[in-house]
Amino acid sequence: MTPPSRLHIGAAYYPEHWPEERWPEDIRLMKAAGLTVVRMAEFAWSTMEPSEGQYNFDWLERAIARLAENDILTVLGTPTAAPPAWLVTQYPATLAVDETGRRVQFGNRCHACVNSPEFHAAVERFVTAMAKRFGPNPHVIGWQIDNEYNRVCYCDTCRLEFQQFLRRKYGSLENLNARWTTAYWSQTYSAWEQIPLPIGPHNPGLMLEFRRFVGASYRRFQKRQLDALRPHLKPSDRVTHNFMGWFGGFDHYELTADLDLAAWDWYIGSGHNDPLAQGVIHDLTRGFKRKNFWLMETQPGNVNWAGVNNSLYMGEAHAMAWQAVAHGAEAVLYWQWRSALGGQEQYHGTLVDPSGQPRPFYQEAQWLAREFAAVSDLLSGSEVRAQVAMLHDYDSRWSIEGQRHHRDFDYVEHFTHYYRPLAARNVNVDVLHADQPLDGYRLVIAPALIILNETRVRHLKAFVENGGHLVLTLRTGVKDEYNALLPSRPPGPLAELAGVEVEEYYALEMPVPVQGEWLTGSSLLWAERLQVLRPDCKVVARYQRANGWLDHQPAITETTGGTGRVWYVGVNLDTAAQTKLITRILNTAGIPQIESPPGVEIRTRRRPDGEEIYIVINHNRSGTRVRLPWNGYEHIGKRPVQGTFELPAYSTAVLTRK
Ligand code: GLA
Ligand code: ZN
Numbered sequence: 001m002t003p004p005s006r007l008h009i010g011a012a013y014y015p016e017h018w019p020e021e022r023w024p025e026d027i028r029l030m031k032a033a034g035l036t037v038v039r040m041a042e043f044a045w046s047t048m049e050p051s052e053g054q055y056n057f058d059w060l061e062r063a064i065a066r067l068a069e070n071d072i073l074t075v076l077g078t079p080t081a082a083p084p085a086w087l088v089t090q091y092p093a094t095l096a097v098d099e100t101g102r103r104v105q106f107g108n109r110c111h112a113c114v115n116s117p118e119f120h121a122a123v124e125r126f127v128t129a130m131a132k133r134f135g136p137n138p139h140v141i142g143w144q145i146d147n148e149y150n151r152v153c154y155c156d157t158c159r160l161e162f163q164q165f166l167r168r169k170y171g172s173l174e175n176l177n178a179r180w181t182t183a184y185w186s187q188t189y190s191a192w193e194q195i196p197l198p199i200g201p202h203n204p205g206l207m208l209e210f211r212r213f214v215g216a217s218y219r220r221f222q223k224r225q226l227d228a229l230r231p232h233l234k235p236s237d238r239v240t241h242n243f244m245g246w247f248g249g250f251d252h253y254e255l256t257a258d259l260d261l262a263a264w265d266w267y268i269g270s271g272h273n274d275p276l277a278q279g280v281i282h283d284l285t286r287g288f289k290r291k292n293f294w295l296m297e298t299q300p301g302n303v304n305w306a307g308v309n310n311s312l313y314m315g316e317a318h319a320m321a322w323q324a325v326a327h328g329a330e331a332v333l334y335w336q337w338r339s340a341l342g343g344q345e346q347y348h349g350t351l352v353d354p355s356g357q358p359r360p361f362y363q364e365a366q367w368l369a370r371e372f373a374a375v376s377d378l379l380s381g382s383e384v385r386a387q388v389a390m391l392h393d394y395d396s397r398w399s400i401e402g403q404r405h406h407r408d409f410d411y412v413e414h415f416t417h418y419y420r421p422l423a424a425r426n427v428n429v430d431v432l433h434a435d436q437p438l439d440g441y442r443l444v445i446a447p448a449l450i451i452l453n454e455t456r457v458r459h460l461k462a463f464v465e466n467g468g469h470l471v472l473t474l475r476t477g478v479k480d481e482y483n484a485l486l487p488s489r490p491p492g493p494l495a496e497l498a499g500v501e502v503e504e505y506y507a508l509e510m511p512v513p514v515q516g517e518w519l520t521g522s523s524l525l526w527a528e529r530l531q532v533l534r535p536d537c538k539v540v541a542r543y544q545r546a547n548g549w550l551d552h553q554p555a556i557t558e559t560t561g562g563t564g565r566v567w568y569v570g571v572n573l574d575t576a577a578q579t580k581l582i583t584r585i586l587n588t589a590g591i592p593q594i595e596s597p598p599g600v601e602i603r604t605r606r607r608p609d610g611e612e613i614y615i616v617i618n619h620n621r622s623g624t625r626v627r628l629p630w631n632g633y634e635h636i637g638k639r640p641v642q643g644t645f646e647l648p649a650y651s652t653a654v655l656t657r658k
Contacts, residue, residue, distance in 0.1 A: 009332055016047040095113065386441070
């Protein structure tokens with residue numbers, strides 16, 4: 001894979017919605033906006049194959065060529081999220097079945113069962129034809145498989161596949177029955193065919209396996225497409241899928257394992273960007289493959305599907321695009337270019353309106369394109385480097401979501417609660433799968449890592465033994481990989497390392513005050529009563545008067561004995577106390593931080609030659625002055641910067657040090 005030569009800006013373009021006579025004007029406007037890439041065809045199946053085996057690709061080839069004449073490259077999507085009417089009529093079993101047992105109606109999208117053999121056959125045939133035609137095209141630089149995987153199907157085929165999946169994994173029913181404690185409520189299975197697809201709450205072991213099965217189904221579906229596609233691609237082509245950030249329907253690490261690149265679609269919906277909370281989603285996506293990613297879709301102003309489809313403030317999307325780049329994006333594409341006259345998304349934001357004229361937002365895209373062009377070479381090949389890692393795990397998330405214990409306890413929010421103070425101190429963070437080795441990091445935070453396995457325990461122990469600083473939080477080490485409780489006190493196999501164990505946990509009706517030498521605050525939603533196991537484990541804070549059980553008991557601990565350190569945080573602190581705790585931990589671990597005014601984000605990307613690039617983004621609606629403790633050069637405005645400089649509302653500076 002060759003490194004990207006430029007930072008792309010683009011849009012989703014649907015030439016099939018328009019008469020061909022219009023295309024030159026659209027392309028002229030794209031060029032004038034400064035777009036360098038479009039994504040096309042990801043919903044164009046009925047146009048590309050109007051009836052079985054009758055392919056109609058010429059229009060797309062002409063569109064790609066016209067765009068290329070104007071220096072705009074193409075990413076193609078396989079249109080499998082929108083199987084056409086003729087296909088689902090001819091092969092009714094390709095239609096998915098919903099939780100209530102009803103076949104899904106045709107006319108929206110994602111209506112196919114991704115385990116249907118007939119669907120697989122149709123997809124393989126079509127993708128092969130598309131790949132043969134466009135794989136060698138020099139103007140096509142990448143592919144997107146399908147679009148935003150999300151459908152979960154409950155058809156008979158899926159049920160049989162699930163049973164096979166379990167059979168392969170568990171080998172015997174004795175094993176499965178034991179792992180899931182199926183004697184509970186007489187769930188013991190005596191034949192594989194008896195195992196249902198879970199609808200609503202179910203056995204925790206079965207529920208966790210069902211999530212894994214959904215991921216495995218998508219992975220197999222995606223693999224078929226990759227196998228059809230790859231033989232026809234050029235070596236430099238990259239294949240991706242547009243994921244949906246925190247969407248939790250499947251394990252994204254599994255799905256991205258077979259892709260060249262991760263990508264995601266960033267929509268705010270109602271309201272506005274909360275940069276301290278949204279940055280983590282970019283880091284999450286970058287962590288899927290531990291390299292730069294694409295922002296395949298983002299909102300030009302407003303969406304059409306939220307409660308209130310308000311527009312972002314003027315300039316806000318500009319700052320958002322830079323935030324994506326600062327966290328490792330190599331491309332930013334707006335969805336979509338022009339409002340289609342019909343179809344379901346008539347009121348969505350676009351760059352060009354139904355009349356064919358640029359909308360006010362168009363100028364904002366133009367602004368961004370000019371800046372991307374100015375720093376594209378500088379940023380080429382640069383990557384985010386972090387000394388702090390946060391460990392992320394879909395299994396733990398699903399386990400908690402299945403049994404929250406407090407209805408407001410949310411894995412993603414808890415994760416973000418730890419991310420926010422790091423973001424406010426402008427600390428780069430890698431979000432890693434919890435099984436990754438941890439060498440090279442100074443600080444590792446593992447929020448609510450409820451499910452432990454041997455790999456993660458081994459890595460965490462090695463990390464601390466080698467001098468690493470580790471933060472474990474509440475609900476850690478409660479369960480095994482089958483979603484069964486461990487026969488030990490939490491954090492189970494990490495108790496010895498942390499020097500502490502959890503005697504009891506409490507879902508809270510009211511905040512509980514917490515007090516330490518340098519920490520005052522309260523715990524919300526959750527509190528764990530800790531028992532110190534080792535003399536070198538000291539109590540950082542204790543509960544004050546609460547429910548009796550918690551009164552004056554340890555709430556947060558810190559080991560001080562070895563070369564490394566472990567904090568166990570049995571509380572869910574209020575924002576101010578959380579900031580205090582995390583800042584203290586950052587200082588103890590010796591993590592460099594950068595001061596910035598509120599709403600100003602500073603991130604670094606490192607070039608292959610070792611030079612650090614500072615991306616400074618003003619997420620505020622008004623201008624501000626930023627101070628840096630060094631002199632540098634600003635590459636957008638092409639001017640030297642001495643210490644302090646002015647940053648207008650929603651604007652960005654890209655700096656290197658002198
Ligand atoms: C998703 C889809 C797009 C479009 C947008 C609208 O991201 O991938 O096709 O529907 O939402 O916000
Ligand atoms: Zn199905």
